Amino acid sequence: MQEKIIDDKILEHMTLENVFKIINDNIFPLLNEKEKDFCRELQEFCIELHPKIDKNQDVYVLFPELGKRGYMQRINLWRDFMPYGMKSEILLATHLSCLDSQLELARLASGILCGNPTFQHGETDEILKVQDELMEGSKIGCIGITEPNRGSDAVNMTSTCRKSDDGSHVIYNAEKVFTTNGPKADYFATYAVYNQANPRGTMVQAMVSRDFKGQLITNRLKIPYVDRVHIAHTIMNEVEIPVNYILGDNGKGYTNLFDGLVPERLGIMGSGLGICWATLAYAIIYTNLRQQFGQNIINFQGVGFSLGDLLARTSSATALAFQAATSYDDNILFAEHPSKEAEKWIAGVSSQGKYLVSKLSADLTYTVQQQMGGISVTDNTDVQELSSTSYIEEVIGGARNIQLLIIQNALRRYSKLILS
Template sequence: MNFQLSEEHVMIRKMVRDFATNEVAPTAAERDEEERFDREMFDHMGELGLTGIPWPEEYGGIGSDYLAYCIAVEELSRVDASAGVVLSAHTSLAGWPVYTFGTEEQKQKYLRPMAEGKKIGAYGLTEPASGSDAGAMKTSAREDGDHYVLNGSKVFITNGGIADIYIVFAVTDPESKHKGTTAFIVEKDFEGFSVGKKEKKLGIRSSPTTEIIFDNCRVPKENILGELGQGFKIAMQTLDGGRNGIAAQAVGIAQGALDASVAYAKDREQFGKPIVANQGVSFKLADMATSIEASRLLTYQAAWLETNKLPYSKESAMAKLMAGDTAMKVTVEAVQVFGGYGYTKDYPVERFMRDAKITQIYEGTQEIQRLVISRMVTK
C-alpha cells in the first residue's frame, strides 16, 4: 500500500493551490456577498486544464484521473466552496455521464467543449416533489417524430443559467417505473427550454442554483444519452462519482477553516498569552485535524477506486457522509476558536460554516448516504 501522492498529483495540487490563492481567494467574500459567478475565472480554469482533468486528451481533457480531480476541487474549496462546486457539477455531473454513456459524436460535440472549459455543464434530476425519491420525477418526454418533447421543471440546479449543456432526466414510459426514465442532453438554446427562479441561499452563494423549465422543449433523438429507459441507472451512477467531488469539497472547506483557526489561535492573545497555549483550544485544533485527515483518506480511497475501475458506490457514500459531517463540525468549531470575530464577515470562517452545510444535503442527504451504505453492508 502506498499513501504517497504521485508527482503528477503533487504538481496538480500545487498548480491549483497557486491559482486558488492568487485568483480565487481575493474575491471570494465579495462574490459571496454579491451572489456573483465569475465567468472569467471559470475561463481561466479552462485554460489551466482544470475543467477536463479526468478526460482523455482526445476529448479535450488533460488525461489525468479522478484523484487529481478531487484534489483540484479540494484546493478550490479550501478558499471558496462555490468555485469547488461549479467545477464539481461541471465535471462529475455533466462530463462524467457523457464520457461514460455518450456516443463518439456526443463526446466530441459536448464533452470536448466542456473539458476545454468553453462550455459549462449542469445536471437536472431534482424536481419540486421529488428530491431524495428521485424515481418519483414527473418531467415527461413524449416521442414526436425524430424528437422527444419534454415538459416539466427541475429545481436546485447547480450551474443553472450559466450552463450551456444540461443532462436532464425525464419519464419516457410511465408504466415502467425506474426503467421508464431516459437521460437527455439539452442545450440551453433548444426551443422550449428556459431558466426559472434563482435561489437565494445560505451558502455557496457565488455558485448559481436555479430552476430549469421545459415547455414543449424539443430534443432531437440523437441527444438521448445512453439507451431509452436507462436514465435512472445513469442518474444514480453519476451521483456515485459526484459524491467523491462533494466529499473533496467538504475536505477543502474543513481544511480552509482549520488553517484559518491555527493562524488565528497563534496570533490572538488573551490572559497574556496566545489562545493556542490553552489545551481547550489546541485540543480542538487536534480533533479538527484528525477528522479532516480521516475524511481525506476516505475521499482519496474512493477516487482511487473509481480511477482503477473498482466498485466504489459504498466508499463514495462513506466519504461524502464522513467528510460532510466533518466539514460542518470543523467549521462550527472554527467560528468558536475565533470567538466574536468568527461571527463577523471580517474573517472567512462564517462563510466556511455557511458553505459546509450544503455538503450534508446535496448529491444525496446524509440520511440517503446511510441508506446506501446500510443496504450494502447488510446485503
C-alpha cells in the same frame, strides 16, 4: 472586505500560501511525486488567482480561468491535460475549495455533474462539442434530477418525455428544483421518463440546450448560504431534443443516473475535504497568533485540544478519500476489465465517504468558529463562507439520511451472509 477589524499582524499571515504549507505538511506523505507536483501546480494557480477574485461577482466569471488550465474536471482525459483520474479530481476539488468554496460548488455541477456524462456516454459530435464548451468554461452546465415532489425518491420521477412521430426528437415536459447553476446554464443534463409507472425501464438522460425549440424557464431560488452561485427552479415545456443529444434512452438513463452518482459523491468528498483543510489551517494560523490573557489562544486546551480532534478526523477522512479514489482509478477507470467487487465496494464507500466528509465539514466549520471567536463570522477571513458552503454540500448529492439509507441497505444484506 466591508470593514476590517482583524489585526494587521495576524491578517498578513492568513494567506492561502500558509494554508497550503499546513496542508502539504499533512497530506504530502500520502502522495507520490506526480501527485505532489500536481498539488504544487494547483497551489501556484490558486495563489495567483485568489487576490483577483471579486466576491461581489458571481462565480461564473471565473470558469474560463479554470478552463484554460483544464481544471473544470480531472476525472477524464480532456485534450492533453494531465494528470487525470479520480485521485487527481479529489486533489483538484480540495484545492479549489480552498481557493473559493462557492466556485468549487458551481465547478462541480458544471464540470462533473453535467460534464462527466459527456465522457461516459457521449458519442456524437454534438455531445463532444458540448463537452469542449463545458471544459473550456465558455459554457455553463447543470444537472436536473430533483423535482418538487421527488427529492430523495429521485427514481420515481414525474418529468415525462415522448418520441416525436418521426423519431428524430425526444420531447421533454419536466419540472426540476435545486438545479445548481440552472439560471446561468447553457446545458442541462436532465432526466425524464417515457412511462411514470416504469421509471427504471423507461428513463431517459438527455443533454438539453437552452437553445432548443420549446419553452425552458429557469427561475432563481434564493439560497443565501451560497449567494454567488445561482440555483434554479427549472421548467421545460415541450422542449424538443434532437436524438444526437440523448445520452441514455429507454431505461439506459436509469443506469447512467446511478453510475454517475459514484464519481459525483467521490468528487463531493474532495470539495468537503478542501473546506475542512482550509478552515482548519486558517484556525491554526489565527489561534497561533491571536493573544488573550497574555497567551496565544492555541495554548488554552479548550482551543488546542479541539483543533487537534478536528485534525485527527480530517486526516482520517482524507486517507479514506484518497484510498477510495485510488481504488476507483486502479480497479474501474484505468482497469482493462473493471472489477465487479471493486465497483460494489466503491459504490458503498462513496456514500460512506460523502456522509462522513460533508458532515465533518459542517461540524468542523461550526467548531472552528467557536474556537476562533467573533472574527470568524465576519468577512475578514474566509471561514464564514467556507462554513456556509459546507451546509449546502451536506444536502447536494443526496442528503445525509439518504447516504445512511444506502449504508443501512448494505448492512441488511448481511443477513444472507450470516445465515448461509
